[in-house]
Structure formats: structure tokens, C-alpha cells
Amino acid sequence: MTHRAAWLECARVHPPSAMEPQPQTATDYELLARLVGALIHEIKNPLSALTINLQLLREDWEHAELPKEQRSLRKIDVLLAETRRLEEILNDFLRYVTSHRIEPVDCNANRVAEEVLRFVAGDCEQRGIRVRTDLDGTLPTIQADARLLKQALLNLVINAQQAMPRGGELIVRSWAQGPEVLLEVTDTGVGMPPSRLERIFDVFYSTKPGGSGLGLPTTRSIVERHGGRLEVRSEEGKGTRFTIRIPAFAAKEIRP
């Protein structure tokens, strides 16, 4: 599964004493995201001009017969493939940037969790990951952008999967606590040392080959846009737990 990323009667996978909660506060990644967004738009226009002209050039050489002409055609194809790759990268970043804009409606967090889990079920089975859920059926409705909340949760679930290369347990739990709805994702994976935990919400921070390091910053941005908080606890060698807290009646506090 590409990166384009819940819990239970909380199974006490990790002793709480060893895993102090680490509430995260907003950093200036939003400012960086805005700059990246502006840069993307600047790059996209000349890039599409490049792509269109390469396509026209390719049409001119389509019926190339001489070896030299055919070599040119192959080079044009390489250039076209590279421009397409560049466009994909830019679109990934654009997704991150647009995670700041939400359109909240009445939403049941359990449905979001169920959809995400349905989406990853086959993948979990293949990876030897057992999925357990404990979703509170009496959960109050939240005002949320379901598409973005799904993306936020999916990023956590994908990270959990990737943290369990030899299989394990993925636990997704929801419950209400005072005025908040909580969604938790726990894994029994590799966990993280405190030095790593300090950096995981930094934009572009990744310990994975090919990882963009945008998954967690995107998730946190989405949660905070909903007036909520994202917390994490982790213990090296034992596992990790992310908790999304969203106010049940936050509609009027949400900035578009």
C-alpha cells in the first residue's frame, strides 16, 4: 500500500509508566506548508508547458524510422516519464498543503474508523497483523471533514503496519471522554526511542526509505484543524499508541 495513511479495551499493550504521554503543540509547519503550496503552483505552470511541448515533440517523432530518430524518441519518452513523476510528487505535497482546509459536517468517528479498517484489512492479513477493534456505539457526533479525518487515521494505521514488519496486533479504539471523542491506534511494533519521538512531527522527518515524512505532520494538521489534539506514547521494542482527541461540539470554533 502507498502512504497515499484506531484501538480497544485498550489491551494494556504498554505499561503506562514507561510511556508518558507526549502532547504535541503547533509548530511552524503550517507556515512551511503555505510556502510549499506557493512554490508548487509556481513550478506547476512551467512543468505543464514542458509536458505539453514534449508530447507535441513526441507526436512529431512518432513515426521515426532512422536509428538516430528512434534514439531521440526514446529520450523524449524518458523526459515525459520524468515530468509525470515530478507532477506526482507535487500533487503529494499539494495534498499535504490542502489538509489545512476542512469542510466539517455531522460525522460519526466510528464510521471513519470502520472505513479505514475495511480499506487496510486485506493488507493487514497479508502482513500477519491481527486487527482488534473496540468502537463505542454511543459515541456523540462530531463536526468533522470525514475525508480528511479518514486520511488522518489512515496515516496512523499505515505507520502502525510499517512498524510491524513481522506481524503483530493493530488495535483501534474509540470512546467519549467528557466533551471529547477519542480515536486511538495502537501497534505492537518496533516503537521509538525518546530522541525519535521528539522529531516525528517535523515536516520531512522520516526513517523509511522512500518515506516523505509528511504523514504525521498531515495527521496532526488535520486533527488540530478540527480543534483537537494528537498525542503519542511509545516504547522501543514494544509498540506505539497515537490518540486523536476531537471536541464533540467544535463546529463554531473551526476556522475554514
Ligand SMILES: Nc1ncnc2c1ncn2[C@@H]1O[C@H](COP(=O)(O)OP(=O)(O)OP(=O)(O)O)[C@@H](O)[C@H]1O
Ligand atoms: N507507529 C509507529 N511506530 C514506530 N515508528 C513510527 C510510527 N509512526 C511513525 N513512526 C516514525 O515517525 C516517522 C515519521 O512518520 P511519518 O508518517 O510522518 O512519515 P513516514 O511514515 O516516514 O513517511 P510517509 O510520508 O510515507 O508517511 C517514521 O519515519 C517513523 O520513524
Ligand SMILES: [Mg+2]
Ligand atoms: Mg507515514
